[in-house]
Amino acid sequence: MAIDLPGILANVTGLVEGMLLLDQVRFSSPAGPAVFNPGTGQYEAPEGSVFYEGPGAVQPGAQSDAASAAVATQPWVNETTSRYRAYTPLTAPIAPRDTIITVIQVHPGGDTSLIGRQWRALDPSQGATLGVIRITGLDQIQQTGGET
Template structure:
């Protein structure tokens, strides 16, 4: 299997150079409650534990079926949607557990700076395969709160 391992290593290197060109952060949410900040006069949640910060890529689904709706119990209509995204990180990155927060903190293309600060939640731990070249973790976009009308 040396030939296969060498080929996979070459593909992993190409992906690292050409695809994992943005900077992402994977954070475990803080489990403590909010803490009063005397400087702002507000209760604020503490920062979570950073598991990884480094090269990565977030890609959305390409098919219409990549978005699904989830009804709330007791409501006659669909409340929220689930948006299917994928996080790609090098195999050297730690496995992101379910419900970790993924945030884009740097982009290679200055035209995409609107992505900085955008966040997703991991739906499951990273996927595994016997022939991996990049770590893939399924994500759902964190929905912005609705504005009052």
């Protein structure tokens, strides 16, 4: 008896997408450093060309890490790494490093504070021969200063 692995993966893919990819996300190329938006009171990274807009999810990954200077005798850098992950269908394009990911819509009952928040892709999206969903490692674009 042969196992129909492609058929099983197709069923799992639909199940995972239906349960996880409930929000709408946008992937765009960066168009420059973050700028202050007086309307929102936050720094926002200007988006360049949009190359994906569709179903997705952003979830926290590992805990935040405090960054330190390269020299042991120097003080701690006043910045953290906020690890998140973006999930998109396998049909979504691979996000190159520094892609800006923005949540543009959340599902009914979802966390509306995510709308407009931005993250930067740390590396190109992951791929796997037996993958059912595309995963992209993210770092939140900080809202407390102009640096990104």
